[in-house]
């Protein structure tokens with residue numbers, strides 16, 4: 001099933017949500033959350049995946065995932081590959097290729113730090129994701145707070161994804177108070193295409209990678225509304241998820 005020396009069918013690679021109505025727009029999907037991430041966002045809720053604490057979730061192997069996709073191909077039409085950061089996983093390409101062979105539409109969730117890998121996928125028909133969602137976590141001047149020093153890569157990825165048709169892309173931002181205020185909203189909006197689907201989400205403390213973030217109080221409803229309304233004045237497709 002696999003011919004790349006870096007990958008093996010039976011080792012744990014991530015966690016699988018077998019049926020999801022929320023991870024792939026307009027599709028019933030299965031969502032795979034791959035282990036490992038190159039960033040360390042302090043508010044990250046997926047710390048078990050990022051740090052590889054497999055004991056804390058039911059890990060699946062590549063073979064488990066493909067077997068699941070084979071069994072469910074008549075009832076599920078979408079396959080989401082998320083993380084962690086899927087672009088660092090040697091399993092990404094084989095997963096996309098196999099899912100496409102089985103007839104699935106593939107959605108890729110990315111943090112945008114690997115524009116060259118995105119370009120490589122998009123230029124190969126068998127590996128080209130049918131939908132890409134990119135997290136634009138804050139304005140470029142604050143990305144170093146997430147452990148990212150190559151902000152030019154974020155900018156490049158946003159440009160690459162902006163060139164996809166509207167119905168094949170999404171931009172996402174979590175409204176974490178220290179990272180996203182009114183000024184950051186305006187700066188992020190300036191990076192996005194006018195016709196972007198920009199999905200904003202409230203910050204939920206409780207299981208953050210950096211425990212000090214669990215003490216951060218999320219925006220109130222009225223503060224959130226102000227941020228979302230400001231986003232909408234620049235990007236009509238901004239929406240609170």
Ligand code: SF4
Pocket residue numbers: 037038039040041043044045046050083084085111
């Ligand atoms: S929020 Fe996403 S990009 Fe950031 S550390 Fe967590 S998995 Fe990685």
